[in-house]
Amino acid sequence: MQSKTIGLNTICTHTGEVRDEQFKGAVSPIYMSTSYAFEDVDVKRYPRYFNTPNQEALGKKIAALEHTEAGMIFTSGMAAISHALMAFLKAGDHVVFQQTLYGGTYNFATTQLERYGISYTFSDGWGAADIAKAVKPNTKVVYIETPSNPLLTITDMRAVANLAKSKGIVSMIDNTFASPVNQNPADYGIDIIIHSATKYMGGHSDICAGAVAASKEHMQQIWHSSICFGGSLSDQTVWLLERSLKTMGLRVKAQNQNAQGMAIFLQAHEAIDQVYYPGLPSHEDHHLAASQMHGFGGMLSFELTREIEPSDFMKQLQLIKPSMSLAGVESTMLLPVATSHSLMTPQDRAAQGIKDGLIRFSVGIEELDDLKADIAQALKAATQKSAMTI
Numbered sequence: 001m002q003s004k005t006i007g008l009n010t011i012c013t014h015t016g017e018v019r020d021e022q023f024k025g026a027v028s029p030i031y032m033s034t035s036y037a038f039e040d041v042d043v044k045r046y047p048r049y050f051n052t053p054n055q056e057a058l059g060k061k062i063a064a065l066e067h068t069e070a071g072m073i074f075t076s077g078m079a080a081i082s083h084a085l086m087a088f089l090k091a092g093d094h095v096v097f098q099q100t101l102y103g104g105t106y107n108f109a110t111t112q113l114e115r116y117g118i119s120y121t122f123s124d125g126w127g128a129a130d131i132a133k134a135v136k137p138n139t140k141v142v143y144i145e146t147p148s149n150p151l152l153t154i155t156d157m158r159a160v161a162n163l164a165k166s167k168g169i170v171s172m173i174d175n176t177f178a179s180p181v182n183q184n185p186a187d188y189g190i191d192i193i194i195h196s197a198t199k200y201m202g203g204h205s206d207i208c209a210g211a212v213a214a215s216k217e218h219m220q221q222i223w224h225s226s227i228c229f230g231g232s233l234s235d236q237t238v239w240l241l242e243r244s245l246k247t248m249g250l251r252v253k254a255q256n257q258n259a260q261g262m263a264i265f266l267q268a269h270e271a272i273d274q275v276y277y278p279g280l281p282s283h284e285d286h287h288l289a290a291s292q293m294h295g296f297g298g299m300l301s302f303e304l305t306r307e308i309e310p311s312d313f314m315k316q317l318q319l320i321k322p323s324m325s326l327a328g329v330e331s332t333m334l335l336p337v338a339t340s341h342s343l344m345t346p347q348d349r350a351a352q353g354i355k356d357g358l359i360r361f362s363v364g365i366e367e368l369d370d371l372k373a374d375i376a377q378a379l380k381a382a383t384q385k386s387a388m389t390i
């Protein structure tokens with residue numbers, strides 16, 4: 001079947017699947033072999049060549065989901081990010097990173113790149129014009145993240161893709177927060193689309209993986225360096241990820257709806273100061289988000305009024321789990337200052353507008369009313385506690 005003519009949930013359920021010709025089972029069999037024939041075969045297969053039957057099956061599904069020609073799977077999101085970057089960079093080159101960046105990518109840039117003689121600039125903001133200003137004659141890659149972590153800023157993908165194309169620069173995006181359900185950067189001309197599949201693709205907080213989608217030509221270049229770095233994923237986990245992706249459309253759409261409901265609820269609550277969610281008309285990039293996303297996603301962040309200690313509030317939660325990571329079917333919250341952005345200097349955090357009391361909320365698929373009730377009771381309990389200590 002042609003991916004362009006079939007819908008999202010059909011791609012999620014079927015595209016790429018390995019047909020079980022022998023027993024006619026409904027799902028792809030797992031091929032655990034690390035040794036395949038080399039004679040009389042079209043493809044010499046080996047796990048670290050990223051071409052076992054299960055890896056290829058999943059790569060096809062990811063390519064179809066992201067409207068690209070090719071897809072590859074890695075051991076983690078950071079493996080996908082680092083392998084993709086290193087495929088296009090060499091000593092003397094320069095990269096522009098969007099200022100608001102996932103903490104691990106920021107850490108990779110600031111601790112690793114200079115060791116290879118690669119220089120980099122963080123843009124002064126997240127707008128396409130800010131990124132354009134940071135481009136130098138030796139810039140080879142521009143790297144963006146939209147919606148960004150944790151403030152959900154939105155960057156104009158068309159403008160960044162056009163800028164890159166006009167200068168012969170490779171454009172890359174971390175599309176983790178949106179997932180392929182809510183945003184397809186290839187439609188706007190972005191070259192390399194990267195996911196931490198640990199998040200919405202896996203969706204159940206039990207798989208660590210990464211994915212890249214790109215044209216065949218770009219993927220060939222990524223493949224050549226990736227077989228040296230070796231970040232291929234075990235076929236058991238590849239298979240589990242294929243299973244997870246079958247429900248991604250259903251899960252993420254439910255998360256979009258819950259997040260919109262939570263954003264409206266939080267914005268109206270007297271104990272909340274600020275809510276950051278691109279689906280709110282009050283979000284500064286709401287119109288841009290609406291023009292380039294199919295849905296606004298399941299992530300939001302918020303600040304409590306100054307009287308309430310964020311950790312007091314989080315300790316009172318009964319249903320929502322204070323925990324690391326994001327995008328599972330279960331709702332979770334964390335403090336970026338203590339987790340995802342703890343490796344960043346306080347000055348850099350402040351420059352990005354990440355306050356110490358900011359709470360990031362990954363909205364799950366629970367019933368919206370139950371989530372609202374949990375937050376309402378936790379805010380009430382934390383408010384009473386603060387009233388007692390004054």
Ligand SMILES: *Cc1c(COP(=O)(O)O)cnc(C)c1O
Pocket residue numbers: 076077078079102104149174176177195196197198199208209210
């Ligand atoms: C988690 C995450 C990553 C890194 O993925 P890992 O699977 O943890 O290596 C990269 N980008 C974003 C936006 C993430 O949320």
